[in-house]
Amino acid sequence: MLLLNxxxxxxxxxxxxxxxxxxxxxxxxxxxxxxNPVRTVLEFPEHEASSLYMPSSDLVDEIATVKVVTIFPKxxxxxxxxxxxxxxxTDAQNGEHLALMNASYLxxxxxxxxxxxxxxxxxxxxxxxLTVIGTxxxxxxxxxxxxxxxxxxxxxxxxxxxxxxxxxGEKLRDFGIKDDIVISIERDVSAAxxxxxxxxxxxxxxxxxFDGNDVKPGTHVNGVGSYxxxxxxxxxxxxxxxxxxxxxxxxxxxxxxxxxxxxAKQPDWSFDDIHGELTDLITEVVDSRTDDExxxxxxxxxxxxxxxxxxxxxxxxxxxxxIGIRFEI
Numbered sequence: 001m002l003l004l005n006x007x008x009x010x011x012x013x014x015x016x017x018x019x020x021x022x023x024x025x026x027x028x029x030x031x032x033x034x035x036n037p038v039r040t041v042l043e044f045p046e047h048e049a050s051s052l053y054m055p056s057s058d059l060v061d062e063i064a065t066v067k068v069v070t071i072f073p074k075x076x077x078x079x080x081x082x083x084x085x086x087x088x089x090t091d092a093q094n095g096e097h098l099a100l101m102n103a104s105y106l107x108x109x110x111x112x113x114x115x116x117x118x119x120x121x122x123x124x125x126x127x128x129x130l131t132v133i134g135t136x137x138x139x140x141x142x143x144x145x146x147x148x149x150x151x152x153x154x155x156x157x158x159x160x161x162x163x164x165x166x167x168x169g170e171k172l173r174d175f176g177i178k179d180d181i182v183i184s185i186e187r188d189v190s191a192a193x194x195x196x197x198x199x200x201x202x203x204x205x206x207x208x209x210f211d212g213n214d215v216k217p218g219t220h221v222n223g224v225g226s227y228x229x230x231x232x233x234x235x236x237x238x239x240x241x242x243x244x245x246x247x248x249x250x251x252x253x254x255x256x257x258x259x260x261x262x263x264a265k266q267p268d269w270s271f272d273d274i275h276g277e278l279t280d281l282i283t284e285v286v287d288s289r290t291d292d293e294x295x296x297x298x299x300x301x302x303x304x305x306x307x308x309x310x311x312x313x314x315x316x317x318x319x320x321x322x323i324g325i326r327f328e329i
Contacts, residue, residue, distance in 0.1 A: 004101040004314065004324040012323055013314045015144045018113035023282060025058070025309035026117075030283045033059045036305045038251070048073055054304035058312060062092040067103050067307040073204075083107070083137065087311040097329070099315045103307065106314065108141040110306045114248050114278060115222040116145030118298035119198060121281050121288040122244065123220035127197035128153040133189065133210060133233075134203035134225055135159040135168035142200040142224065143172065154182040156192045190214050201225055201233040208259070212238025217293040223259070224300045231258040234297065239263050242297040244275040244289070249303040256301040 028034050040053040049072040057064035069085035076082060085103030090096070119127075130152045132139055136159075146152060155172070159165040162185060169183045177183070186192040193199060193214040203209055203225040212235045215221070221242075223233045239245065239259065247253045253260050254271055263269040276286035278298070289296060318324050 001097055001329060002099040002101075002315070002318060002324045002326055004099060004318055006102040006105045008318070008323050009101060009105055009314055012317045012321055013109075013310070015109065015112060015116070015141065015148050017313055017317070018109045018310050019116050019145070019148060021309040021313040022110055022113040022306055023117060025305050026279045026282045028058065028060060029305060030279050030285075034305045034308070035059060036303060039304060044072075054307060056304035056308040057092055058308060061312065063098075063308070063312050063315075064090040064092045065304070065308045065311045066090075067107075067304060067311075069103060069107065087307060089311055089315050099311075099318070099324070101311060101314060103311075106307065106310045107302070108138055110310045111138060111224050111300060111302065112141030112143075112145035113310075114145075114300050114306060115142050115200065115224060115298060116149050117282060118222060118246060118278055119146050119220060120149040122246065122296040122298060123150060123198050124218050124289070124292060125150075127220070129156065129195050129197045130154070131156045131158065131186070131192045131196035131199045132168075133158045133192070133199065133201045134205075135165045136202060136204075136225075138224055139168065139200065139202040140171065140175075142202055142222065144175075146198055146200065146222075147177070150198065152181060152198075154184070156184055156186040156195060158186050158189050158192050162187065198222070203233055204231060205233055206231050206258075208235035208238075209233050210238075211235065212241055215241065215295055217295060220289075220296045220298070222298045222300070226258045227256050227301050229256065229258050229261050232262055234259050236263055236266060236269070238295075239269060239297070241295050243294045244287075244296045245273065246275050246278055246281050246286075246296070246298050248278050248298075248300040248306070250274065250277050252301040252303055253299055257299050260299060
C-alpha cells in the first residue's frame with residue numbers, strides 16, 4: 001500500500017489537476033458510471049463533533065474510495081485541527097487496497113475546484129473583483145479555484161479577526177499570487193459585497209454573513225462554508241434575487257444546506273427553484289449565465305464522488321512519479 005501525506009500530495013497535485021479531474025467525474029456521473037451511496041455520519045454530542053464515512057466508486061476505471069473525516073470544533077483549544085481526514089483507495093477489480101492518503105488538503109482542493117467550475121459557467125467573463133468572506137481553512141483553495149478561471153485584478157478579504165485576514169493575504173503572496181493583483185483587507189462587509197463581481201463565502205456562520213440587498217446585478221456567489229441545517233451564509237433576500245441557484249449535489253443540499261433548508265420553509269421558495277446540479281451545468285443540460293444582470297449562486301456541501309475524483313488523480317500521479325512510502329499491512 002502507498003502512504004501519502006499532505007506535503008507529498010501538494011508537490012504533485014494542484015488546482016489545475018483538480019479542476020480537470022472533478023470535471024471528468026461530473027461527466028462520468030452524468031453517464032451513470034459513478035456509484036455514490038449516502039454517507040454515514042456518527043455524532044458525538046458531548047464534543048459537539050461528528051465523523052463522516054463517504055464511499056464512492058468509478059465503474060469505468062474500477063477504483064473505489066472511502067473518505068473518513070472527523071470534525072471536532074473544540075480541537076483548536078487543545079492544539080489539534082478541527083478537521084482531520086484520510087482517503088482509502090481500493091482496486092475494484094481485485095479488492096486490493098492501493099493507497100491511504102491525507103484528505104484535508106484534498107477536501108479543500110476539490111471544494112475549490114467545484115467553485116472554480118461553477119464560477120467559469122456562472123460568473124461574468126470580465127469579472128475582476130473577488131470578495132472573500134471568511135479567511136479560514138477552506139477559503140484559500142476557493143481563491144485558487146476562482147483565479148484559475150477568471151482574470152481577477154483585486155481581492156478583498158473580510159474576516160471578523162482582522163489579523164487572520166492579514167495572514168491570509170500574506171499566504172496568498174507566499175504561494176505566488178503576483179503583485180499585479182491587489183489584495184486588501186476590507187472591514188466593512190457591505191462595502192466589500194457592493195464592489196464584488198464574485199463572492200466566496202467560507203464560514204461556519206449560523207447567521208447570514210452579508211445583506212442580500214448589497215449584491216450588485218451580475219454578481220456570482222459561491223457558498224461552501226455552511227454544511228449543517230442550522231448554518232446560513234446567505235439570507236433569504238439574496239436567494240430570492242438569485243436567478244440561477246446551482247448545487248453540487250441535490251440530495252446533499254436538501255439535508256445539509258442550512259440557507260436552502262430555511263428558504264424551503266418560506267411560502268414562496270422550494271427546492272424546485274434550484275436551477276440544477278453542477279453536473280447538469282457542466283454537461284449543458286441546463287443553461288449557464290444568459291445575461292449580464294443575472295445574480296447567480298453556487299451552493300456546495302460536498303459528496304464522496306468529488307473526493308474519488310481527486311484521490312484517484314493523486315494516486316495515479318504518485319505511482320507515475322514514485323512519490324510516497326510503500327508499506328505492508
